[in-house]
Amino acid sequence: xxxxxxxxxxxxxxxxxxxxxxxxxxxxxxxxxxxxxxxxxxxxxxxxxxxxxxxxxxxxxxxxxxxxxxxxxxxxxxxxxxxxxxxxxxxxxxxxxxxxxxxxxxxxxxxxxxxxxxxxxxxxxxxxxxxxxxxxxxxxxxxxxxxxxxxxxxxxxxxxxxxxxxxxxxxxxxxxxxxxxxxxxxxxxxxxxxxxxxxxxxxxxxxxxxxxxxxxxxxxxxxxxxxxxxxxxxxxxxxxxxxxxxxxxxxxxxxxxxxxxxxxxxxxxxxxxxxxxxxxxxxxxxxxxxxxx
Amino acid sequence: xxxxxxxxxxxxxxxxxxxxxxxxxxxxxxxxxxxxxxxxxxxxxxxxxxxxxxxxxxxxxxxxxxxxxxxxxxxxxxxxxxxxxxxxxxxxxxxxxxxxxxxxxxxxxxxxxxxxxxxxxxxxxxxxxxxxxxxxxxxxxxxxxxxxxxxxxxxxxxxxxxxxxxxxxxxxxxxxxxxxxxxxxxxxxxxxxxxxxxxxxxxxxxxxxxxxxxxxxxxxxxxxxxxxxxxxxxxxxxxxxxxxxxxxxxxxxxxxxxxxxxxxxxxxxxxxxxxxxxxxxxxxxxxxxxxxx
Numbered sequence: 054x055x056x057x058x059x060x061x062x063x064x065x066x067x068x069x070x071x072x073x074x075x076x077x078x079x080x081x082x083x084x085x086x087x088x089x090x091x092x093x094x095x096x097x098x099x100x101x102x103x104x105x106x107x108x109x110x111x112x113x114x115x116x117x118x119x120x121x122x123x124x125x126x127x128x129x130x131x132x133x134x135x136x137x138x139x140x141x142x143x144x145x146x147x148x149x150x151x152x153x154x155x156x157x158x159x160x161x162x163x164x165x166x167x168x169x170x171x172x173x174x175x176x177x178x179x180x181x182x183x184x185x186x187x188x189x190x191x192x193x194x195x196x197x198x199x200x201x202x203x204x205x206x207x208x209x210x211x212x213x214x215x216x217x218x219x220x221x222x223x224x225x226x227x228x229x230x231x232x233x234x235x236x237x238x239x240x241x242x243x244x245x246x247x248x249x250x251x252x253x254x255x256x257x258x259x260x261x262x263x264x265x266x267x268x269x270x271x272x273x274x275x276x277x278x279x280x281x282x283x284x285x286x287x288x289x290x291x292x293x294x295x296x297x298x299x300x301x302x303x304x305x306x307x308x309x310x311x312x313x314x315x316x317x318x319x320x321x322x323x324x325x326x327x328x329x330x331x332x333x334x335x336x337x338x339x340x341x342x343x344x345x346x
Numbered sequence: 347x348x349x350x351x352x353x354x355x356x357x358x359x360x361x362x363x364x365x366x367x368x369x370x371x372x373x374x375x376x377x378x379x380x381x382x383x384x385x386x387x388x389x390x391x392x393x394x395x396x397x398x399x400x401x402x403x404x405x406x407x408x409x410x411x412x413x414x415x416x417x418x419x420x421x422x423x424x425x426x427x428x429x430x431x432x433x434x435x436x437x438x439x440x441x442x443x444x445x446x447x448x449x450x451x452x453x454x455x456x457x458x459x460x461x462x463x464x465x466x467x468x469x470x471x472x473x474x475x476x477x478x479x480x481x482x483x484x485x486x487x488x489x490x491x492x493x494x495x496x497x498x499x500x501x502x503x504x505x506x507x508x509x510x511x512x513x514x515x516x517x518x519x520x521x522x523x524x525x526x527x528x529x530x531x532x533x534x535x536x537x538x539x540x541x542x543x544x545x546x547x548x549x550x551x552x553x554x555x556x557x558x559x560x561x562x563x564x565x566x567x568x569x570x571x572x573x574x575x576x577x578x579x580x581x582x583x584x585x586x587x588x589x590x591x592x593x594x595x596x597x598x599x600x601x602x603x604x605x606x607x608x609x610x611x612x613x614x615x616x617x618x619x620x621x622x623x624x625x626x627x628x629x630x631x632x633x634x635x636x637x638x639x
Contacts, residue, residue, distance in 0.1 A: 076586040080611035083490070083623040088609055095564055095585035111564065111587075197376070218602075219561035219583035238563060238585050268512035270531060271388055271404065290512035292388035292531050293369040294404075309511075316381055318373035330376040 065233040065250070067212040067222070074113050075217050093217045095238045100124055101150040102131070105160055111239045113213070113220070116246045117142045120237075121149035123249030127241075127276045129184045130159040131252075185275055190283035190303050191259035198328040200286060202229040203264055204310050208336070212236060214266070223247055224264040231264070241272060248280050258282050269295045269308050278302045284323060286310055291318055312336040358526040358543070360505040360515070367406055368510050386510045388531045393417055394443040395424070398453055404532045406506070406513070409539045410435045413530075414442035416542030420534075420569045422477045423452040424545075478568055483576035483596050484552035491621040493579060495522040496557055497603050501629070505529060507559070516540055517557040524557070534565060541573050551575050562588045562601050571595045577616060579603055584611055605629040 069075070075091045082088045099109045100121045107130065112120055118140045125131035136154040143149075203226050213236045214220045223243035225233040235246040244265065251258065258281035265273060268289040275298060277285045285299070286307040296318045299306040305320030312335040317324060362368070368384045375381045392402045393414045400423065405413055411433045418424035429447040436442075496519050506529045507513045516536035518526040528539040537558065544551065551574035558566060561582040568591060570578045578592070579600040589611045592599040598613030605628040610617060 078584070078586065078589050078611055080609055081614055081617075082610075083606055083608050085619055090584070090609060090611070092584045092586045092589060092611075095587040217583065219563075219585060238561070268531070270512075290510065291371070291383070291385045292512060293371065293385045294388040296371050296385060313376055315376050316373055316383060317375075318371055318383070318385075321374055324374075326378055 063210070063231060063234055065235070066210060067214075067234050067236050068115075069211055069213050069216040071115065074115060074213060091217045093213055093220055093238055097147055099146075099148045101148060102157060103150070103152055103160060110242060112242050113237050116235070116249070117149050119235075119246040119249030119253060120242055121151050121249065122252050123245035123247065124242075125151055125159075126248050126252050127245055127279055129279070131157060134158075184279055185298070185302060188278055188281075188302050190278060191281070192323070193260055193262075193283050194323050194325050195262060195284050195305065196229075196325045196327045197330070199226075199229040199262075200307065200310065200315065201313075201328065201333050203231055203262070203286075204288075207231055207234070207264060210234060222266045225251070226262045226264055227260055232261075241276065244273065244276050244280075248276070251280065262286065265289075268292065269299075269306055271295050271298055274298045274302075274304060274306065278304050283320070286315075356503075356524060356527055358528070359503060360507075360527050360529050361408075362504055362506050362509040364408065367408060367506060384510045386506055386513055386531055390440055392439075392441045394441060395450060396443070396445055396453060403535060405535050406530050409528070409542070410442050412528075412539040412542030412546060413535055414444050414542065415545050416538035416540065417535075418444055418452075419541050419545050420538055420572055422572070424450060427451075478571055478591070478595060481571055481574075481595055483571060484574070485616070486553055486555075486576050487616050487618050488555060488577050488598065489522075489618045489620045490623075492519075492522040492555075493600065493603065493608065494606075494621065494626050496524055496555070496579075497581075500524055500527070500557060503527060515559045518544070519555045519557055520553055525554075534569065537566065537569050541569070544573065555579065558582075561585065562592075562599055564588045564591055567591045567595075567597060567599065571597050576613070579608075 073094060075093050077089050078092050079087060079089045094113050095111050096114050097109050098112050098117055100107045102125055122140060135157050137151060138154050139152040141150045207224050212222060214222055220236050220238055221243050222234060222236045224231045225247050233247055233250055235243040237243045261282050262284040263277050263282050265287045269287050269291045271292065271294040274285060274295045284305040288310050289308060291308050296306060299319035303320060305323040307315050307317050309316045313330040313333040366387060368386050370382050371385050372380060372382045387406050388404050389407050390402050391405050391410055391413065393400045395418055415433060428450050430444060431447050432445040434443045500517050505515060507515055513529050513531055514536050515527060515529045517524045518540050526540055526543055528536045530536045554575050555577040556570050556575050558580045562580050562584045564585065564587040567578060567588045577598040581603050582601060584601050589599060592612035596613055598616040600608050600610050602609045606623040606626045
């Protein structure tokens with residue numbers, strides 16, 4: 054895979070005009086006048102791991118295979134030891150089946166769990182935390198000039214968000230370049246699609262940074278760490294547990310990025326402050342994106 | 347329960363100063379200067395229905411009992427036929443156990459499901475859709491003057507959102523009065539806490555309206571309809587499926603409420619347009635709340 058694309062070129066960028074992602078809906082405005090809005094689609098996608106039904110995610114529907122792979126990876130249900138032999142998407146049935154050469158250890162665990170306590174709901178979170186304690190994140194440093202450059206580019210990228218609102222975006226970046234920009238209505242689908250793409254394309258994580266429009270919750274921090282990425286940045290705010298986990302695993306956590314401003318609440322040691330923030334232009338109103346929540 | 351509180355008086359309002367909801371965290375700003383932020387807490391809460399572990403929700407931690415009751419209600423796991431004999435919260439174990447007089451039909455279903463396909467993950471959504479087809483929503487009308495008055499009051503209510511950001515709010519309203527204002531980091535917890543409060547206090551739904559800071563997704567629309575509430579309003583945008591379900595069940599769906607502006611994409615017939623939008627003040631910048639996502 055190309056890890057050094059031309060400057061400014063996304064490997065995958067949002068394609069707001071792609072058929073099936075938005076729909077024209079008519080209604081009325083405050084004056085009772087007819088209006089037509091472009092609203093994002095949202096459809097169920099049921100993910101199977103071999104013969105096991107794992108979860109039904111609500112998604113805009115692009116990249117179902119990356120979503121399934123990334124979800125299973127980020128939940129620790131698919132490990133490096135598992136050889137994926139096929140990923141089959143059935144549009145009509147709204148299902149993706151991820152097939153592996155051998156039964157995964159997650160399936161074994163489910164079998165056991167089912168026998169002992171009847172069901173495996175609610176274990177998802179415990180499983181995620183399990184993987185995180187043994188993690189060592191790469192020593193990648195991050196220049197503040199790159200952070201500003203990334204925010205500037207990402208905020209100006211045509212997206213479903215700018216087109217129709219009500220959507221989350223996550224962008225995989227390298228240095229000052231945004232590489233893969235995924236969007237979704239489902240809260241964590243955007244980051245899962247990036248994880249699935251990285252897994253599928255065998256993309257190294259140690260020189261990458263993740264940017265998200267959403268808030269920096271424990272789940273976002275855990276997913277980022279499990280992906281082996283050591284820097285997570287956002288326009289939005291933090292939760293206390295998100296900060297705590299970032300500090301524990303040594304992940305660099307940057308939030309509230311707006312124009313010149315940002316706050317770093319964990320992993321400060323990776324930051325190289327190579328630019329005077331006063332020289333960075335404030336966000337102009339036209340390109341100011343709202344918080345993703 | 348008091349359905350006619352004094353004007354302007356919430357029955358439950360956010361209490362941003364309540365201990366345990368936020369934490370002071372220190373970090374650095376863009377100049378490398380030490381900063382202290384107030385960030386919201388986020389902790390796991392595992393919900394049990396009798397002896398069944400149902401789900402682990404991430405929550406700010408207020409109203410765990412309402413959250414558990416509301417979650418089970420909104421997932422169709424607890425019906426009107428079930429008599430709740432106790433709701434036990436254990437702060438140390440981070441669990442809530444909802445106990446019913448007899449085994450619920452959901453537990454029976456789980457038992458069966460476990461026997462046939464091994465696990466019940468992923469059925470949650472199907473179960474929610476099941477309940478919705480038989481619904482008939484009340485004919486409650488809604489005055490646009492009330493909508494404007496509600497948005498005005500809610501936007502000025504001191505909240506965790508205004509204090510620390512990164513949070514969703516949902517408000518149960520009656521006429522022009524906001525009654526119960528719940529907030530949470532978890533996407534649907536705020537609305538589930540309201541559902542739990544209504545169930546616990548035996549509050550009628552037919553004269554109520556729900557206001558949310560978040561986007562109008564299928565799940566928000568389904569939850570609102572299952573609660574028996576016929577009007578859902580938001581500052582944020584729509585998804586196509588959210589609109590479609592609202593149209594199917596005859597729910598009034600109002601989005602993008604900002605100052606004078608709003609859009610109604612379903613259930614227009616309930617709207618009484620009793621005020622000229624031009625006379626409504628625009629949102630002033632100070633009180634303008636960002637979209638919840």
